[in-house]
Amino acid sequence: MNHPPKQAVHDCLHPAEKIREMFGDVVSRYDMLNTALSLGMDALWRNALVKQVLSTRPKNILDAASGTGEVALHLLKKAPLETSVLALDFCQPMLSAFLKKISHAQPTRHQNLSIVLGDAMRLPCKNSSFDAITVAFGLRNFPDRAMFFAEARRALKSGGHLHILEFSQPPTWAAPFYFFYLKNFLPRAAEIVSSNGSAYRYLADSIAAFPNKKELSCEMEKAGFKAVSFSSFSAGAVALHGARNP
Numbered sequence: 472m473n474h475p476p477k478q479a480v481h482d483c484l485h486p487a488e489k490i491r492e493m494f495g496d497v498v499s500r501y502d503m504l505n506t507a508l509s510l511g512m513d514a515l516w517r518n519a520l521v522k523q524v525l526s527t528r529p530k531n532i533l534d535a536a537s538g539t540g541e542v543a544l545h546l547l548k549k550a551p552l553e554t555s556v557l558a559l560d561f562c563q564p565m566l567s568a569f570l571k572k573i574s575h576a577q578p579t580r581h582q583n584l585s586i587v588l589g590d591a592m593r594l595p596c597k598n599s600s601f602d603a604i605t606v607a608f609g610l611r612n613f614p615d616r617a618m619f620f621a622e623a624r625r626a627l628k629s630g631g632h633l634h635i636l637e638f639s640q641p642p643t644w645a646a647p648f649y650f651f652y653l654k655n656f657l658p659r660a661a662e663i664v665s666s667n668g669s670a671y672r673y674l675a676d677s678i679a680a681f682p683n684k685k686e687l688s689c690e691m692e693k694a695g696f697k698a699v700s701f702s703s704f705s706a707g708a709v710a711l712h713g714a715r716n717p
């Protein structure tokens with residue numbers, strides 16, 4: 472199977488406003504579709520992220536592109552009591568779904584949680600504010616990764632860590648199956664369940680346009696991060712990147 476050249480795919484990516492609208496449109500079934508279309512593996516990927524984040528013992532964490540708060544809530548559940556989490560997203564409907572979720576949950580740890588409407592490209596915080604920043608399945612949607620990395624470095628304390636969980640390119644042998652699933656099965660399944668196949672066609676296109684694990688690691692090093700590393704899950708379809716702010 473032939474894949475479109477990266478530039479061609481990039482040309483048809485949605486600008487920020489359309490991305491915000493698109494997430495607003497899928498919000499009602501977002502969590503359910505994540506679990507169904509990843510065959511339940513999304514929880515394992517987020518577990519791995521949370522484990523990696525907490526291994527560096529951060530006291531305050533920014534979860535950028537937090538969406539419905541799956542990562543932020545998981546962090547709060549597993550972290551020591553004094554850890555605080557600031558969840559940021561630029562899509563109000565996603566944050567409303569997050570707020571609705573916590574209004575039904577046990578309120579035990581929510582005093583350590585702040586939820587903020589804001590753009591990850593202009594983080595609403597002072598320099599050197601956080602011990603850790605997480606981005607799960609958000610970076611692919613950002614208009615300028617170099618700008619986000621510079622912003623993350625500004626917001627992180629010296630010695631703080633950036634953790635990125637994101638879809639990635641599988642090895643060559645698996646790519647035809649993977650892209651067939653992404654481009655054919657996934658949008659149709661999403662169309663049936665949520666009447667929103669276009670958001671899932673965007674998902675396939677944005678994954679195809681996204682750098683592979685080594686390319687993304689190089690971008691992080693170029694941005695000045697140290698100890699850049701990654702691990703792969705689900706035959707390389709998902710990657711967990713980590714890096715330290717010097």
Ligand SMILES: C[S@@+](CC[C@H](N)C(=O)[O-])C[C@H]1O[C@@H](n2cnc3c(N)ncnc32)[C@H](O)[C@@H]1O
Nearest residue numbers: 494536537538560561562590591607608609612
């Ligand atoms: C695929 S969802 C991921 C949500 C969540 N992190 C998770 O793991 O389920 C991507 C999220 O990124 C948000 N997003 C995209 N671009 C953003 C930006 N520039 N600033 C803040 N949030 C952004 C979207 O609104 C959406 O909620």
